[in-house]
Amino acid sequence: MPFPTVYSPRYHPNSEMHFIDLNTIYHKEEWGLTAQFETLWHKTLGSSLQSAIINNPNATQSVEMIAEIVRNCLSSVMHPNLEKHYYDTKNKKLAVSSRVRGNKMVGKSVNRLNEAIVLYNESLSDTQANSEERSLAYANRSIVCLQLHRYEECLANIRLARESNYPARLAEKLSQREAVAKKALAKAMKQDAKRMEEDPKEELRLSHPGHEHMPHVANCLQLQQNEQYGRHVITTRRLKVGDVVMLDTPFVKTLQEDCRYVRCDFCHAERPFTLIPCEGCTWVMYCSQECLSKAFDQYHRYECGVMRDAYSVCGRFPATALRATATAISIFDGDLVALQNHLDALDESQVNGFTMDWRTATPKDVYSTMHVLTTNQERRGLVDRTYQILVAILLHKAMVERTELEPTCKASPKMDKLLFDLILRHAQTIRCNHQLLSFYEGQPQEKVFEHKLYGAACYPSVSMLNHSCASNVRRLILPDGRCAMIVIRPIGKDCQLFDSYGLHHLVEDRVLRQRVIRLMFNFQCSCEACTHNYRTFKELSFQYGGDFTLISHSQQEGIYKTLATRNRKLALKIMRELQTDLNCKHSRYPSYDVCGKMRCYELSLCLVYKYVSESFLYCRKCTELQHLHPESLS
Ligand SMILES: C[S@@+](CC[C@H](N)C(=O)[O-])C[C@H]1O[C@@H](n2cnc3c(N)ncnc32)[C@H](O)[C@@H]1O
Numbered sequence: 001m002p003f004p005t006v007y008s009p010r011y012h013p014n015s016e017m018h019f020i021d022l023n024t025i026y027h028k029e030e031w032g033l034t035a036q037f038e039t040l041w042h043k044t045l046g047s048s049l050q051s052a053i054i055n056n057p058n059a060t061q062s063v064e065m066i067a068e069i070v071r072n073c074l075s076s077v078m079h080p081n082l083e084k085h086y087y088d089t090k091n092k093k094l095a096v097s098s099r100v101r102g103n104k105m106v107g108k109s110v111n112r113l114n115e116a117i118v119l120y121n122e123s124l125s126d127t128q129a130n131s132e133e134r135s136l137a138y139a140n141r142s143i144v145c146l147q148l149h150r151y152e153e154c155l156a157n158i159r160l161a162r163e164s165n166y167p168a169r170l171a172e173k174l175s176q177r178e179a180v181a182k183k184a185l186a187k188a189m190k191q192d193a194k195r196m197e198e199d200p201k202e203e204l205r206l207s208h209p210g211h212e213h214m215p216h217v218a219n220c221l222q223l224q225q226n227e228q229y230g231r232h233v234i235t236t237r238r239l240k241v242g243d244v245v246m247l248d249t250p251f252v253k254t255l256q257e258d259c260r261y262v263r264c265d266f267c268h269a270e271r272p273f274t275l276i277p278c279e280g281c282t283w284v285m286y287c288s289q290e291c292l293s294k295a296f297d298q299y300h301r302y303e304c305g306v307m308r309d310a311y312s313v314c315g316r317f318p319a320t321a322l323r324a325t326a327t328a329i330s331i332f333d334g335d336l337v338a339l340q341n342h343l344d345a346l347d348e349s350q351v352n353g354f355t356m357d358w359r360t361a362t363p364k365d366v367y368s369t370m371h372v373l374t375t376n377q378e379r380r381g382l383v384d385r386t387y388q389i390l391v392a393i394l395l396h397k398a399m400v401e402r403t404e405l406e407p408t409c410k411a412s413p414k415m416d417k418l419l420f421d422l423i424l425r426h427a428q429t430i431r432c433n434h435q436l437l438s439f440y441e442g443q444p445q446e447k448v449f450e451h452k453l454y455g456a457a458c459y460p461s462v463s464m465l466n467h468s469c470a471s472n473v474r475r476l477i478l479p480d481g482r483c484a485m486i487v488i489r490p491i492g493k494d495c496q497l498f499d500s501y502g503l504h505h506l507v508e509d510r511v512l513r514q515r516v517i518r519l520m521f522n523f524q525c526s527c528e529a530c531t532h533n534y535r536t537f538k539e540l541s542f543q544y545g546g547d548f549t550l551i552s553h554s555q556q557e558g559i560y561k562t563l564a565t566r567n568r569k570l571a572l573k574i575m576r577e578l579q580t581d582l583n584c585k586h587s588r589y590p591s592y593d594v595c596g597k598m599r600c601y602e603l604s605l606c607l608v609y610k611y612v613s614e615s616f617l618y619c620r621k622c623t624e625l626q627h628l629h630p631e632s633l634s
Contacts, residue, residue: 001570013319021506033394035312035386043071048383060382063424067389074393087402088281088308091126097135098123099140103633106144117272120144121261125277125285134277135164136634139174143633145273146177151185153273160276170634202572204484205477207243210499213357216461218245221497223464225352230374232466239491241586241601242579245473246461251370252324253432253437253481254297257311260284264293268437268455268481283308302334303324305402310395317434319392320456321426322399324370328422329405332361336415338407343418348372350475353460354479370459374426379522388431389496392424430456432521433463436502437477451606468498469513470503470534470590474602475594476610477487486605488598490586492542498527505529506537506595537599540592559600569607574603 014346075608080310102119105112120141127134142157208218220237264287271287303326311319332339353369399449409416472489
């Protein structure tokens with residue numbers, strides 16, 4: 001029986017633990033910076049650092065000293081990959097080649113229309129504004145939209161093609177297609193209105209009143225601090241399964257590489273049929289001019305031309321760190337001196353997102369809460385710290401050379417250092433405070449449930465929650481990008497809320513969990529599941545005989561089968577029933593019955609509130625649809 005995984009890190013137990021950077025666990029890099037780092041370490045870096053430490057034991061904590069040694073080793077041994085693909089610029093040849101490959105997917109015998117869309121988007125990202133290549137890619141995308149019965153998007157693409165200087169010699173074809181699409185749209189509108197009535201959307205709200213000064217957090221939550229957990233969140237009242245206690249907005253979010261041609265890089269909405277490219281780089285696409293402008297104003301002007309290499313060379317966390325840095329700089333209108341003054345005046349120990357008044361907070365105040373997230377710097381080993389410094393060196397170099405920050409950084413060593421320090425800081429904070437964004441993918445016929453990753457984000461308030469492998473809250477990323485915290489096991493008064501950092505006793509065994517947690521989040525997990533060595537779900541199901549009276553395999557399968565229909569109304573009903581059941585039976589945790597129901601409950605939550613991908617629908621349609629009027633593609 002397929003159970004949804006929260007997400008399982010790809011982990012290689014045989015690898016040398018202290019040498020695997022998280023990128024090798026979470027992100028397959030195209031050019032393998034971690035592998036290059038390992039080579040560099042064995043060739044020169046490791047021995048150079050060792051001799052520096054012998055001469056000066058404080059060197060392990062000195063960012064400047066490590067950075068200097070890394071820079072020396074880089075120039076003498078390794079040509080950094082980040083320089084290999086210098087400058088991310090539009091390429092007409094690539095634009096034509098992607099479009100031609102797209103055309104090959106549209107033939108009657110091939111019929112891989114979703115792949116054609118992705119290839120046309122790839123082509124668009126390589127085109128210049130008002131070029132023939134751009135107009136042809138839009139026009140070809142309009143043909144596929146028509147074949148998929150997406151008439152509005154077909155018309156949008158026709159408009160975009162015209163706005164991009166569509167060649168006059170082909171104008172007649174476009175007008176004919178427009179007429180067909182308009183007629184079909186009018187007919188389809190009536191049916192759509194009917195369909196919308198059938199699909200009620202549940203709006204998620206806090207289950208308790210929010211704090212007056214912090215409306216996105218239930219007023220029973222408080223931030224506390226102690227030696228064992230650092231900052232952590234407790235509840236001043238008993239919470240029950242189903243309570244929604246936080247609805248947090250991300251400070252920063254990035255889109256996963258393989259979603260670039262399917263989702264808007266700003267709002268993350270799935271809009272493959274109408275994406276438009278950034279005019280400066282080939283890496284990001286947007287669902288509208290509005291998102292494009294907002295992204296540019298809020299961060300992209302300081303990352304355009306850098307993001308591609310940041311992501312594909314360094315991985316998703318460094319790319320998110322780059323964006324966090326760019327966002328901080330944008331908040332200060334590109335004025336690094338003002339940013340430096342703000343940080344100089346900041347008493348970090350006094351910044352508290354739980355006492356700040358979010359109703360009146362300025363973007364600068366919000367940045368302060370991001371700035372003070374834990375870096376775990378002093379807990380990291382030398383190899384890890386050095387790797388983060390290598391990442392910061394590469395990103396800093398690219399940011400200085402490829403963005404408008406160059407004159408300021410070249411003129412002022414102090415501002416240059418500020419930029420480096422910010423990148424390094426965010427590289428560290430993002431790694432231990434990130435949330436992976438996933439949408440829910442379900443294939444009713446195959447009964448496959450999967451949480452597919454589409455990005456990473458960092459949420460200031462959610463980042464105050466600590467981890468347990470038997471967590472009592474679950475985060476749910478909503479379609480608008482907010483993160484909801486929902487109680488999945490009852491929590492007593494004055495007890496701590498524990499999130500799962502993607503590692504749960506029902507999915508991974510203790511050895512694996514503890515190794516990854518130490519590596520990734522720099523602490524030794526001593527949660528109830530680790531202390532009592534709770535079983536994985538697989539182990540529980542082998543011995544469920546004892547609990548047979550509570551719930552049978554077939555009952556659970558029944559819930560699963562019902563949920564597999566992706567019917568929201570039904571999922572809502574099941575969700576409420578499971579909620580009641582879990583609130584009654586929680587003392588039996590971790591029995592097979594309670595754990596099984598908890599997994600079903602989490603799945604029902606996803607179906608009711610979470611992002612459910614449309615892509616499977618149009619993928620299926622591609623194979624089912626008859627071509628209307630196979631047109632010749634340009
Ligand atoms: C997202 S932050 C949580 C808030 C953090 N305690 C703080 O003071 O900012 C993640 C970091 O908190 C610490 N942490 C999280 N869960 C923990 C636990 N169960 N025990 C000890 N430390 C934990 C680790 O340093 C981890 O990298």
